[in-house]
Amino acid sequence: MRTFIFCFLISLLSSCGCDSWGVTELGNNFVLFYGEGKEKTSLLYCTTPKSRCCSSGLPIIDSGVSQYNYDKHWIIAKSKSLTNDSVYYWVIDKNFDVKFEYDSGMREKILKYVYGPLDSIQFVNKIKENAIGVTFK
16 A cells, blocks of 8 residues: 555655656666655655656665665666664665556565665675665765
8 A cells, every 4th residue: 555655755746847856866767756855755656667767666764764875787886765763774686677557566576685674783784795885965
C-alpha cells in the first residue's frame, strides 16, 4: 500500500514538470526523491521510461535518507529511522540490468543488489569487502 501511495504521489507531481520537485539521478535508474523535509527523502528505482523524467518508481529506502554518494558502480546511503534514533547504512550495487515487469518480482530482483539496512560495522565491512572507493560527502 505504501508503494502505491508513493508511486501515486510521484505521478501526481510529474504533471508539474521534471524540475518542479527535487530529484537527483544516481545512475542506472536510481533516484533520490526529496519530499517535504529531510525525513521524507527517499531512494527509488525509477520505472519510468528513460526518455522521460522519473514519475514512478519502486522504493528502495522508503524515507529518512540523510547522506548519500555514488559513482558509476555503487551507491552508499545513510538513513535515520522515523520512529526512533536508529541509524542505518546501505550499499547498492548498480551493476545490473533488470527488465521492467509489472508485479512479477521486479522489486525482489533489484533488492538482490541492495545491502541494508546495515549497522556501522557491517557497512564498513561491506565497503572493504568490495573495495568501494565512495565516501559520504
